[in-house]
Amino acid sequence: MNKQIITGLIGLCGVGLGLGAQAAEQSVMSAKPPMQIAHAGHDHGAKPNAHAAHGDTSGAVASDAVASEMANATTSTTLKVSGCWIRSMPAPAPSGGYFVVSNSGSKPLHLKGASSADYGMVMLHQTTHKDGMSRMSATHSVAIPAGGQLEFKPGAYHAMLEDPIKAHPVGSKIVMDFLFDNGEKASAECEVKPANTRTPMPH
Numbered sequence: 001m002n003k004q005i006i007t008g009l010i011g012l013c014g015v016g017l018g019l020g021a022q023a024a025e026q027s028v029m030s031a032k033p034p035m036q037i038a039h040a041g042h043d044h045g046a047k048p049n050a051h052a053a054h055g056d057t058s059g060a061v062a063s064d065a066v067a068s069e070m071a072n073a074t075t076s077t078t079l080k081v082s083g084c085w086i087r088s089m090p091a092p093a094p095s096g097g098y099f100v101v102s103n104s105g106s107k108p109l110h111l112k113g114a115s116s117a118d119y120g121m122v123m124l125h126q127t128t129h130k131d132g133m134s135r136m137s138a139t140h141s142v143a144i145p146a147g148g149q150l151e152f153k154p155g156a157y158h159a160m161l162e163d164p165i166k167a168h169p170v171g172s173k174i175v176m177d178f179l180f181d182n183g184e185k186a187s188a189e190c191e192v193k194p195a196n197t198r199t200p201m202p203h
C-alpha cells in the first residue's frame with residue numbers, strides 16, 4: 001500500500017478532502033479488487049495471508065448477503081437512524097454516509113450492514129488513528145449500546161456508498177436501509193451534501 005493510496009483512503013473517509021485527495025481516490029478505484037480497501041485498514045503486520053482471507057468476505061459477497069437478509073428483516077420499533085447525510089463525490093468515487101443510530105431497547109445490538117437502491121454496494125467502514133496515520137477498514141458488526149446511540153461521522157465509523165445507479169445532485173434525498181443482528185432493520189432519508197461539507201468537532 002503506497003503512500004498515495006493511503007492518502008486517498010483518508011480522503012474517502014472524510015478526514016481530509018480536496019482535489020488532491022480526489023485525484024488519489026481515482027488511483028484507489030483503479031486498484032481493484034475492493035478487498036485492498038479492507039486490507040489497508042488491518043494492522044496485523046506479520047499475517048498477510050490472514051488479511052487476504054478476511055478481505056475476501058468484505059466486498060460484494062457480504063453486500064449480497066446483507067441485501068437478502070434486509071429483504072426478510074422486520075422494521076424495528078426501537079432502532080432508529082437519524083441525521084443521515086451523504087458526502088457528494090463524482091462517480092466513480094465512493095461517497096461517505098454519516099448518521100446517528102439510536103437504540104431505545106434494553107439490549108445492546110449490532111449494526112451488520114446497510115444498503116440503498118441508489119447504490120450498487122454499501123459497506124460499513126471504520127477509520128482509526130494510530131501513530132499519526134489514519135486508516136480505514138471494513139466492518140460487519142458495530143455495537144449500538146442499549147438505551148444509547150452511536151454517531152457515524154467523518155474520521156470514525158461511516159458508510160461507504162459505491163457504484164451509484166445514477167447521478168445524485170447536492171440536495172437530493174437518498175433512502176438507506178440498515179440491518180441489525182436481531183433481524184430487524186431501520187430506514188433513513190439521507191441528504192446529499194457538497195463534497196467540502198465541514199462537520200463539527202467531536203463532542
Ligand SMILES: [Cu+2]
Nearest residue numbers: 013125136160
Ligand atoms: Cu471508508
